[in-house]
Amino acid sequence: MNECYLGIDIGSISTKGVLLDQEKRIIASTYIWTEGNPTQATKKVISLLREKIDSNYVLKGIGTTGSARKLIGLMLDATVVKNEITAHAIGTLSKHKEVRTILEIGGQDSKIIFLENGMIVDYSMNTLCAAGTGSFLSSQAKRLGVEIEDFGDIALKSKKPVKIAARCTVFAESDLIHKAQAGYRKEDIIAGLCRSIVLNYLNNVAKGKKIHGPIVFQGGVSKNKGVVHYFEEQLGEPILVDDEGHLMGAIGVAVLAHKAAVQKEYTWDMKDIAFETKGYECKGCSNHCELLKIYKEGKLVDTWGSRCGKF
DSSP: OEEEEEEEEEOSSEEEEEEEETTSOEEEEEEEEOTTOHHHHHHHHHHHHHHTSOTTEEEEEEEEESTTHHHHHHHHTOSEEOOHHHHHHHHHHTTOTTOOEEEEEOSSOEEEEEEETTEEEEEEEEOSOOTTSHHHHHHHHHHHTOOGGGHHHHHTTOSSOOOOOOSSHHHHHHHHHHHHHTTOOHHHHHHHHHHHHHHHHHHHTTTTOOOOSSEEEESGGGGOHHHHHHHHHHHOSOEEOOTTGGGHHHHHHHHHHHHTOOSOOBOSOOTTOOEEEEEEEOOSSTTOOEEEEEEETTEEEEEEOOSSSOO
16 A cells, blocks of 8 residues: 655635655645635545545545644644645745745735745745735736736736736725726736736835745746746846645645654545534633634534633
8 A cells, every 4th residue: 555645725715735645746636716615625625636546545644734724634633734834835845945935925815935944034924915915816807807817928918017006905906997997008007917016025025025046936826927027027036936836835734744644544535524613602701702612523622712711
């Protein structure tokens, strides 16, 4: 029997999964929308991955990362539960050992990670505003009547990108509508939007930090050629976009699960796991905490949200 290791990155927009073999090579991967239900998305990811590999593989380790990592880690009895910074760094280093800066722009947030000699030395995240993220770009693409997949190619046709204020989604949309109504060319507006996303990222997420190459760009927005072009223009450095960049978090946590593997064999039959959450307000003291009770197979396994330490 062959051993394999599962890494799952559960985000607010998408859920990614990879399976690594004993030599840490990817043997299967998948990417689906979370659709507001991380538990169901996880079950679907595992089912899809299982269909892509031979039946002689046994699952020896599971790692979870992403915004729902703790919840899914509890559901799967994961070997490793790690934050996105660690997972993305480990995943990137497994493929690009010399990387010093990781740029990441996802569906709802963005981050920058700095490494020296394979170690994380600094990082920064922007989780307060969706301006410049994948969801923001998707909404603007719809407004302009353009497929998001074509956004980058159209941007590269522009000779004169217009100025778009992308620091705030409200101002950016207002500015974009104004430019369109004023008669600016669509490619110039799209190029301006891509350029403003880069400037917003560098002025906020990477503010005051020195960016050194080699630079790897990840997340869904890294597939946008226009954004990549303006990063290279602003930084004066080549930007590497890996074909598997959208999977780096899942790859990283699968590598960590491989390292931490214990003498245990996980079942593939996870679609039948009875897992549910119930929220309620505790009135045991003046805090009135909003608690989340977590049940697995009908049994209470954890309670989250207590500020007084009662649970």
